[in-house]
Amino acid sequence: MSTDTIDTASRELWDTAKSYFMMTLKTPEDKSQAERYFGMITTVAREGDVFTIFTSSSFAADLIRSDYANRLKGAFAMADAPEMEIKVQYDERAKINVVVPPTQYTSPYVSQGGSRQSSFVSTLPLNEDYTFDSFVRGPSNSYAISAAEGVVKNPAKPLYNPLFIHGGTGLGKTHLMQAIGNELRRRNPSMAICYLTSETFLNEYVTSLQNGQIENFRHKYRSIDLLLIDDIQFMAQKKDLQVEFFNTFNALKDQRKQIVMTSDVAPKNLPSIEERLISRFEGGMVQEVESPSYETRLAILKKKTEISESRVPDSVLEYIADNIKSHVRAMEGALTRVTLAINADPRLVLNNETLGRLLRDYIEKEQSMRKLTIEEIQQACAKKYGVTLKDILSHEKIQSIVTPRQLAMYICRKLTSKGLQEIATAFGKKHATVIHGVKSISDRLSCDTELRVDLEDIISSFGYRLSDAMD
Ligand code: ADP
Ligand code: MG
Numbered sequence: 095m096s097t098d099t100i101d102t103a104s105r106e107l108w109d110t111a112k113s114y115f116m117m118t119l120k121t122p123e124d125k126s127q128a129e130r131y132f133g134m135i136t137t138v139a140r141e142g143d144v145f146t147i148f149t150s151s152s153f154a155a156d157l158i159r160s161d162y163a164n165r166l167k168g169a170f171a172m173a174d175a176p177e178m179e180i181k182v183q184y185d186e187r188a189k190i191n192v193v194v195p196p197t198q199y200t201s202p203y204v205s206q207g208g209s210r211q212s213s214f215v216s217t218l219p220l221n222e223d224y225t226f227d228s229f230v231r232g233p234s235n236s237y238a239i240s241a242a243e244g245v246v247k248n249p250a251k252p253l254y255n256p257l258f259i260h261g262g263t264g265l266g267k268t269h270l271m272q273a274i275g276n277e278l279r280r281r282n283p284s285m286a287i288c289y290l291t292s293e294t295f296l297n298e299y300v301t302s303l304q305n306g307q308i309e310n311f312r313h314k315y316r317s318i319d320l321l322l323i324d325d326i327q328f329m330a331q332k333k334d335l336q337v338e339f340f341n342t343f344n345a346l347k348d349q350r351k352q353i354v355m356t357s358d359v360a361p362k363n364l365p366s367i368e369e370r371l372i373s374r375f376e377g378g379m380v381q382e383v384e385s386p387s388y389e390t391r392l393a394i395l396k397k398k399t400e401i402s403e404s405r406v407p408d409s410v411l412e413y414i415a416d417n418i419k420s421h422v423r424a425m426e427g428a429l430t431r432v433t434l435a436i437n438a439d440p441r442l443v444l445n446n447e448t449l450g451r452l453l454r455d456y457i458e459k460e461q462s463m464r465k466l467t468i469e470e471i472q473q474a475c476a477k478k479y480g481v482t483l484k485d486i487l488s489h490e491k492i493q494s495i496v497t498p499r500q501l502a503m504y505i506c507r508k509l510t511s512k513g514l515q516e517i518a519t520a521f522g523k524k525h526a527t528v529i530h531g532v533k534s535i536s537d538r539l540s541c542d543t544e545l546r547v548d549l550e551d552i553i554s555s556f557g558y559r560l561s562d563a564m565d
Contacts, residue, residue: 104140107173108147115162115169121561122264122427131157133218134294136185145170145178148185150218151297155184218290220279223401224272230397232390235266238381242270245352246277249285249320254379256343256353260360261383264421267356270383271322274354278320288315289322292329292339299338316345319352326357330533331366340371353378359514365529386422391415394422395429404433413449417457420511428456459562466510466556468502468520474552475502487522500531501545505553507532508563536565 112132119125134154139146149155158166159182170178226246231239238259245257259267275287302311315321321342329336346353357364360382361375386394392415399406410432418425435442435452442448450457472486479498486499499521506517507528518525538545550560 101139104138104145107140107145107170107175108138110173111166111169111175114172115166118165118169122421122424123564124561125427126264126423127565128162130291131162133221136219143177143179144181145175146181146183148183150185151294152184152301153293153297155182158182218294220272220275220287220289222276224269225276226273228397228401229266229269229273230386230390230394232386232393234384234386234390235270238270238383241379241381242274242354244379245274245354246281249278249282249352250350252350252352255347255350256355256375256378258361258375258378258380259354259356259383260358260380262385262421263358264423265383265385266422267383268324271324271354271356275320275322285320286318287320287322288318289324291324292326292335295323295339296328296332296335299335312342315342316349318346321346321351321353323353323355326355327359327364327529329367330364330529333368336368336371340368340374343371343374359529363514363525363529365526365533385419388415391419391422391425395425398426398429399433402433404436406433406436407444410444410449413446414453417453418460420460424456424459428453431456462509462557468506468510468512468517470556471505471510471552472502472520474555475499475505478548478552497545500535501549501552503528503531504535505549505563509553509556509558539564 116125116128119128131149131154134149134151135147136150137148139148147155147158149158163180163182166180167178170176170180226239226243229235229239238261241254241257242259244253259270261267272289275289278285279287298311299308302308329339343353355375361367361372361380364372364375392411395411395415399411406429411429414425414428414432418428431452432444432449436444469483472483475498476483476486479494481495481498485495486502488495490496503517503521506512506520507514512520514525514528518528521528535545539549546560549563553560553563
């Protein structure tokens with residue numbers, strides 16, 4: 095959130111309510127989803143008993159309103175503001191007016207006497223904690239870090255453009271990308287930096303088309319100095335958006351403006367992305383972040399405790415690094431839980447037994463992730479839909495077989511730690527087919543209740559809840 099445009103009291107109230115709200119979320123996925131939507135909050139304002147949250151995209155406003163409203167109300171009550179009425183509003187002006195020279199910029203929500211300190215412009219705010227200093231280097235990410243450092247050294251003359259960082263979720267792509275933005279902003283406050291996800295780009299594009307403001311949109315994205323675009327995989331299958339992005343990309347590249355992007359897969363594995371875009375992406379520098387080793391995991395945990403100044407014994411950090419391997423994000427969740435427990439009871443004895451109990455759900459999830467096999471999942475999906483394993487493995491394209499096949503791919507992706515290649519091989523399909531299958535189920539799940547019930551049935555037989563397998 096851009097703190098310079100908000101009055102301090104409202105911001106503090108919001109920060110407190112938000113942390114209570116976050117405590118109500120159980121799974122790391124729920125938390126990261128909430129962080130993502132809260133990341134789209136441009137400002138907050140309080141007038142009497144009405145607290146308004148402004149967002150930079152209409153879908154974030156809709157989602158916060160529909161899914162979070164009740165719990166937010168509860169969170170405000172815990173923050174000593176039980177009477178507060180909460181409104182969520184899409185802040186269109188924040189979108190269109192972002193990229194203008196600093197002297198001409200006046201935010202509609204500047205508090206009395208407040209002013210913008212820099213021309214840092216962005217649809218989504220950068221998280222100031224995501225710096226190079228707070229990012230731990232290890233064999234799993236050292237090339238990606240070096241490439242990111244290369245961007246920072248040479249912003250005016252990009253050595254490689256774009257820089258494309260890919261890798262699994264929770265491995266630090268967003269952190270690293272924002273570290274580039276934060277460092278360049280520090281070195282050159284007048285640089286016009288834009289950080290956004292491809293979803294936000296899509297939303298802005300659609301809204302500006304609807305409002306007849308496409309020229310504003312184009313002008314905005316073609317007059318920035320650094321474009322950081324996160325989670326590019328969401329552009330898949332959106333042809334018009336890809337054309338628009340291709341043009342923006344070329345315009346920026348021609349002006350020698352740096353572009354950095356992230357994705358959960360390598361460029362060549364992006365499903366349904368135009369060939370010419372893929373070859374553009376590959377024309378720059380492509381780097382992967384991989385799962386960190388035990389040593390790196392431990393170093394990350396140490397760094398996190400150093401930053402938060404929490405006193406957690408080394409033996410506890412070792413326990414977490416040893417038992418939680420899949421996501422750095424899950425490791426952080428476990429660390430937070432232990433820290434809270436220590437704060438609540440400083441005399442708590444932390445041995446393997448108490449830690450095992452405290453972190454049971456994280457550990458169980460890890461263990462079952464490792465245990466569940468692809469074949470078990472294929473079998474369960476085949477059985478549920480009354481087809482055979484052979485059907486699942488065939489190339490048959492009728493819907494009654496495609497659905498269980500894609501659902502099986504989806505479950506493999508969500509509930510096992512198997513890589514895409516391994517899943518593709520097990521299905522006798524191409525990499526891109528798996529990505530497409532997973533995406534297709536993911537899209538359908540948001541509106542197809544029956545499919546959600548089927549998914550729940552299948553995974554509950556493996557001891558999972560629906561929330562474990564939702565985005
Ligand atoms: P991704 O974008 O790849 O899904 P994030 O950048 O959101 O992952 O990282 C998830 C969490 O893990 C963040 O809180 C981030 O700070 C932390 N993290 C990941 N890798 C590292 C690292 N090497 N050093 C420090 N923190 C890390
Ligand atoms: Mg990310």
